[in-house]
Amino acid sequence: MSTLTIYKRELKSYFSQPTAYAIIVVFLLSTMAFTFTFGNFIRAGDASLEWSFFFWHPWIFMLLAPAVGMRLWSDEQRNGTIELLGTFPLTTWNAILGKYLAALSVWLVALTLTFPIVVTVNYLGDPDNGAILAGYLGSLLVCGTFLALTMLVSAFTRDQVVCLIVSTIACALMVFCGYDDFTREISKATSPALVEAMTALSVWDHSRSLDRGLLRLQDLVWFGSIIFACLLGTSAILSAKRS
Amino acid sequence: MIEVEQLTKHFGSKMAVDDLSFTVKKGEVLGFLGPNGAGKSTTMRMITGFIAPSSGEAKVCGISVIDDPTQAKTKIGYLPESAPLYADMTVTGFLKFCADVRGLRGTERKDAIERAIDTCFLSSVAHQSIDTLSKGYRHRTCLAQALLHDPEVLILDEPTDGLDPNQKHEVRQLIKNLGEKKAILFSTHILEEVDASCSRAVIVDRGRIVADGTPQELKERAPEGSLTELFRKLTTRDTDEAA
Numbered sequence: 001m002s003t004l005t006i007y008k009r010e011l012k013s014y015f016s017q018p019t020a021y022a023i024i025v026v027f028l029l030s031t032m033a034f035t036f037t038f039g040n041f042i043r044a045g046d047a048s049l050e051w052s053f054f055f056w057h058p059w060i061f062m063l064l065a066p067a068v069g070m071r072l073w074s075d076e077q078r079n080g081t082i083e084l085l086g087t088f089p090l091t092t093w094n095a096i097l098g099k100y101l102a103a104l105s106v107w108l109v110a111l112t113l114t115f116p117i118v119v120t121v122n123y124l125g126d127p128d129n130g131a132i133l134a135g136y137l138g139s140l141l142v143c144g145t146f147l148a149l150t151m152l153v154s155a156f157t158r159d160q161v162v163c164l165i166v167s168t169i170a171c172a173l174m175v176f177c178g179y180d181d182f183t184r185e186i187s188k189a190t191s192p193a194l195v196e197a198m199t200a201l202s203v204w205d206h207s208r209s210l211d212r213g214l215l216r217l218q219d220l221v222w223f224g225s226i227i228f229a230c231l232l233g234t235s236a237i238l239s240a241k242r243s
Numbered sequence: 244m245i246e247v248e249q250l251t252k253h254f255g256s257k258m259a260v261d262d263l264s265f266t267v268k269k270g271e272v273l274g275f276l277g278p279n280g281a282g283k284s285t286t287m288r289m290i291t292g293f294i295a296p297s298s299g300e301a302k303v304c305g306i307s308v309i310d311d312p313t314q315a316k317t318k319i320g321y322l323p324e325s326a327p328l329y330a331d332m333t334v335t336g337f338l339k340f341c342a343d344v345r346g347l348r349g350t351e352r353k354d355a356i357e358r359a360i361d362t363c364f365l366s367s368v369a370h371q372s373i374d375t376l377s378k379g380y381r382h383r384t385c386l387a388q389a390l391l392h393d394p395e396v397l398i399l400d401e402p403t404d405g406l407d408p409n410q411k412h413e414v415r416q417l418i419k420n421l422g423e424k425k426a427i428l429f430s431t432h433i434l435e436e437v438d439a440s441c442s443r444a445v446i447v448d449r450g451r452i453v454a455d456g457t458p459q460e461l462k463e464r465a466p467e468g469s470l471t472e473l474f475r476k477l478t479t480r481d482t483d484e485a486a
C-alpha cells in the first residue's frame with residue numbers, strides 16, 4: 001500500500017515535468033533513426049527485429065536510463081525530503097520499490113510507444129511475434145538493470161549531475177565490456193580469464209539471447225540478481241547514512 | 244507520551260547528543276532551547292526515527308522508536324528544520340500524498356486536508372504549485388503535513404523560523420492550543436517563545452541538559468530574572484573556545 005502511494009507520487013512527478021517527455025521523444029527518435037539507417041531495416045528484411053531494432057537498445061539505454069534515474073535519491077537528499085520519507089510510517093523498501101517501479105514505468109511507456117515498428121514488420125512480412133515480445137522483455141530488463149544501477153549511484157550523492165555522469169559510465173562499462181569488437185581487442189592484450197570475467201558482467205550475452213527469442217531461465221536470473229543487488233545496495237547506503 | 248532515556252549520538256568522535264533524558268506528557272508543551280549546534284535537531288531526528296541513536300532509547304506513546312519504528316511513526320507529526328517539500332506538487336496535492344501515506348481514505352482524508360489547510364491558513368494557496376510559494380507559506384505547508392493525521396505527539400523543529408512577526412504569533416498561538424490535547428516538543432532559540440507557548444522548557448548545550456523547569460522556575464534561577472541572562476550564563480558561545 002505504501003509502495004503504491006510512493007509509486008503514484010513519483011510517476012505523477014515524472015509526467016508533470018518536461019524531462020520524462022523529452023527523454024521519451026529522444027528515445028523514440030533515436031531508435032527509429034538507428035533502425036532505418038545503420039539497422040538497414042528496409043534492405044535487410046530482418047523481420048525478427050533482432051539486429052535492426054533491439055541491437056541498438058543497450059547503446060541508447062546506457063545514455064538515457066541514467067537521465068531518468070538520476071533524480072531518484074539525489075533529489076530527495078538535496079531537498080531534504082528524505083527526512084519526510086524517513087519519518088513517515090513506511091519502510092525504506094516501500095520507498096525504494098515505489099521509486100524504482102515508477103522509473104521503470106516511464107520506460108515501459110517509451111517501449112510501448114515503439115509499437116509502430118512491430119505493426120510495420122507484420123505488415124511487410126511474417127515475423128515471429130513471440131520472439132519480438134522476448135526482445136522487448138530483454139530491452140526492458142537491460143533498461144531495468146541500468147535504472148537499478150543509477151538508483152544505487154543516486155543514493156550516494158545529492159548531486160544529480162554527478163549521479164548522471166557516474167551512472168552513465170557504469171552503464172557504458174556494462175555495455176562495452178562484453179561487446180565482441182571490444183573484447184577481441186582486449187583478449188589480444190590480456191588473459192582470456194579477464195575477458196571471461198568482463199563478459200560475465202555485460203548485458204550482451206543475456207539480452208542477445210532474448211532478442212533471438214530464447215527465453216532462458218539463466219538470463220532472467222542474471223538480470224533479476226543484478227537488479228536485486230543494486231536495490232539491496234541502495235537500501236544499505238540509505239540506512240548507513242542514517243545510522 | 245514522549246520518553247527519552249539516555250539518548251546519545253556521536254558523529255565520528257564528535258558528541259552531538261550526550262546522555263539526554265526527559266519526558267513530555269500529554270497536555271504539555273516542552274520548549275527545547277539551546278544555541279545553534281547544541282544538538283536539538285539531532286535529538287528530534289532520533290525521536291522521529293530518522294536517524295538511529297548511538298545508544299539510549301526513545302519511546303512515543305509507549306512504543307519504542309528503535310524496535311518498532313513504523314508503528315511509532317504513525318503517532319508522530321514532525322516538522323523538520325528545513326521544512327522540506329516536493330516542489331513539483333501543489334499544496335493540496337502534497338497534502339493528499341501525505342494523507343495517503345498516513346493511511347487516510349475517503350471523506351476522512353478530505354476532512355483532514357481541509358482542517359489542516361484551515362489551521363495553517365493555506366486556503367489562498369491551496370492549488371498553487373509549491374515552488375512558487377513564499378517562505379512563510381512553504382513553512383506552513385510543511386506544518387500542515389505534520390498536523391494532518393491529528394497525531395498524539397508533535398515534534399516541531401524551529402517552527403517559527405523564517406516567519407514574519409504576525410505568522411510567528413499565529414504559530415505560537417497554535418502550538419499553545421494544540422498543546423492542550425497533545426504532547427509537543429518544539430525547538431527554538433528565541434527565548435520569548437518560551438513564555439508565549441511552553442508549559443516547560445529545557446536548555447541544552449553541547450548535547451547536555453543544563454536547565455529544566457517551567458518558564459517561571461527558570462526565571463527565578465536567572466541572575467536578573469531574565470531568561471536571556473540565564474541562557475547566556477549556561478550555554479557556550481561559539482566565540483568561546485570551540486573545543
Ligand SMILES: Nc1ncnc2c1ncn2[C@@H]1O[C@H](COP(=O)(O)OP(=O)(O)O)[C@@H](O)[C@H]1O
Nearest residue numbers: 254258259277278279280281282283284285286
Ligand atoms: N550528519 C551529521 N554529521 C556530522 N555532524 C553532524 C551531523 N548532523 C549534526 N551534526 C553536528 O551535531 C551538532 C548538533 O547539531 P544540531 O542537532 O543540528 O544542532 P541544533 O539543531 O541544536 O542547532 C552540530 O555540531 C553539528 O555540526
Ligand SMILES: [Mg+2]
Nearest residue numbers: 283284285324
Ligand atoms: Mg537545529
